[in-house]
Amino acid sequence: MLKARPKPLIENGHLNRRAMRREFMAEAEVTSQLRLHGIEDIREVKRAYIEPNGMISVIPRQGAETTDTPESPAT
Structure with a gap:
């Protein structure tokens, strides 16, 4: 059985656009999460x-x- 592994989206302040394409993520979505x-x-x-x-x-x-x-969350 295979287990999914985390995929790097940002490394040392740079977007990993290849991983973003594979996950169907736009830059705006990543910055929103940040x-x-x-x-x-x-x-x-x-x-x-x-x-x-x-x-x-x-x-x-x-x-x-x-x-x-x-x-x-903040209280």
């Missing part, structure tokens, strides 16, 4: 992955601050 993680600029992202369940995981660059994550 904003949900509190990131306004793609260059602030060390890595971002699209998970098998469709969620996007974001690893910010060292020193980049994020506000909120979708998993921990």
Whole structure:
């Protein structure tokens, strides 16, 4: 049985357009998801992955601050 693996969408602040095409994602959709993680600029992202369940995981660059994550809503 095969298990789906996360696919890299952003590496060192650069979009992986090949992975985006495979997942039928537009740049606007990726930047929208980054904003949900509190990131306004793609260059602030060390890595971002699209998970098998469709969620996007974001690893910010060292020193980049994020506000909120979708998993921990503001109170």
